[in-house]
Amino acid sequence: RNILPTRNFQAGRDLQSVKLAGERLRDELLVKRDGCLSCPIRCGRHVKVRGREGKGPEFETIGLLGNNLGIFSLEDVVELGQLCDDLGLDTISCGGTLGFATELSERGLFESSLAWGRVDAYRSMINDIARRRGAGDELAEGTRRLAERYGGEEFAIQVKGLELPAYDPRGCFGQGLEYATSNRGGCHIRGSTMFLEATGPVSVNPHGTRAKPELVVLQQNTNAAVSSLVMCYFSAYATLPAAVYRMDPNSRTYKLIMGAMERSAPLLRLALRSRSKMKVMWFEKLLSAATGRDIGMGGLAEIGERVFNLERVYNLREGLDHKLDRLPRRLLDEPTFAGRERGVPLGDMLGAYYRLRGWDEQGRPTTRTLKRLAVDT
The missing domain is CATH 1.10.569.10 (Aldehyde Ferredoxin Oxidoreductase Protein, subunit A, domain 2)
Incomplete structure (x- = not known):
């Protein structure tokens, strides 16, 4: 890869x-x-x-x-x-x-x-x-x-003072966006978008930017929710059907599915706004049983979104603003793939990511976003 x-x-x-x-x-x-x-x-x-x-x-x-x-x-x-x-x-x-x-x-x-x-x-x-x-x-x-x-x-x-793990984002652009926006700095376990691009059973165009802001937000929200349950995120991988891991990456079916995923941004945006009671992963069932509340896919995503925004507000208070949502120049300017003129096109994704998050152009959660999530500042 x-x-x-x-x-x-x-x-x-x-x-x-x-x-x-x-x-x-x-x-x-x-x-x-x-x-x-x-x-x-x-x-x-x-x-x-x-x-x-x-x-x-x-x-x-x-x-x-x-x-x-x-x-x-x-x-x-x-x-x-x-x-x-x-x-x-x-x-x-x-x-x-x-x-x-x-x-x-x-x-x-x-x-x-x-x-x-x-x-x-x-x-x-x-x-x-x-x-x-x-x-x-x-x-x-x-x-x-x-x-x-x-x-x-x-x-x-490094990003925000934290050294990057062993996934070079020049071969998985979504992971580059995740590194830049992670609240704790250059960390892969606050979303693991590379799993959907280069290291897992699917590969959503590693060198494309389409649907990457949506995928990163989805991954970050899900991870924040699962982590708040004090559970290992590896357990989320076990929820994928075995058939996904058996797909032939050279087959026409696989390529059609990957193409559809790359064009899935509108559906992902709907999913991010959804408050569906549908239980997609077993985390929703576990949380519902533990709390006595009917928590579905939408509720779990909202928990993660609240956590992520609360962390962001804390960082902003401590002086970690949008200027630190960046990658080192080597990863932006020095390509490692033949035929490419640059590395990660972070600037092509960051604005869309902020808008999906309900943040302003300076990367600050808007009053409306914080009110919706019941985050008291």
């Missing part, structure tokens, strides 16, 4: 990426799968590497501590991920910051021992970050603050 961040998002893939494939982890390193009690997904992986058993890497760890740092030894990536876990460091932010610092060093803007593929240097720096010593003391502040001190803001891969 060409969306795997490589060497601080300079590219979307590498010929050696196959060495980090999930199939190799499954066949050579996996001891068992694990997960939360009674979970049907069981996303955890328990592995054995170089004689030591422990937690296996998630996709984000492989992407940000592997490809993004020019490391293509799965065993090394597993050990770096376990080191981050032991030290209490997030592998996404750590891998993103290490990638940015490496490119700064490569350009002569920052002095360090970091270099693409140098596992020993990255291992040492991770320890230094955790202990706030040497150059690690500065990296511990994250990508944004490092860019403020040393430059390179155009290739500092």
Whole structure:
């Protein structure tokens, strides 16, 4: 899909990426799968590497501590991920910051021992970050603050101070819009629009902007509602019919369905305004049983919309305004796909997104929107 961040998002893939494939982890390193009690997904992986058993890497760890740092030894990536876990460091932010610092060093803007593929240097720096010593003391502040001190803001891969996960939005434009507008910054688990564009069983034109504002709002609202139930969003994937996962992406039927989804903006707008009592996912049934209220698809969406707008109002109060609804210049201006002249066309989607949200041109929820959602400011 060409969306795997490589060497601080300079590219979307590498010929050696196959060495980090999930199939190799499954066949050579996996001891068992694990997960939360009674979970049907069981996303955890328990592995054995170089004689030591422990937690296996998630996709984000492989992407940000592997490809993004020019490391293509799965065993090394597993050990770096376990080191981050032991030290209490997030592998996404750590891998993103290490990638940015490496490119700064490569350009002569920052002095360090970091270099693409140098596992020993990255291992040492991770320890230094955790202990706030040497150059690690500065990296511990994250990508944004490092860019403020040393430059390179155009290739500092962060939004609102949060480093991006392992989905390059130049191959999934809706995900780019989601990153830019997420209340917590460059996060993929506040909507996961890439699942509908590039990583899931469907692929709604990853390089198109049609219906993307609608899909992003739908995903963000649904995620906010499910998260407020204190439930894992992975469980939402389990609600999709098995037939969806079995579709042949080369079939005429699949292509017709994807074409229809790309043209579904008017229907999605109706769905976003609907207060239907229909129960599409099992979350509505669970919430209805727990509260004694008849909550359907529309009610669940309204809960999510209220949460998202309340977060937005909080951010605005703290000074995080529409000027921060942006992506780094690298993702906007540097294409990674042949035949394309630029990256994510964020400007083509942001205005429509604001209007769908019921926000003004400055990205502020209107009085009418807040009143409708019973958000008291």
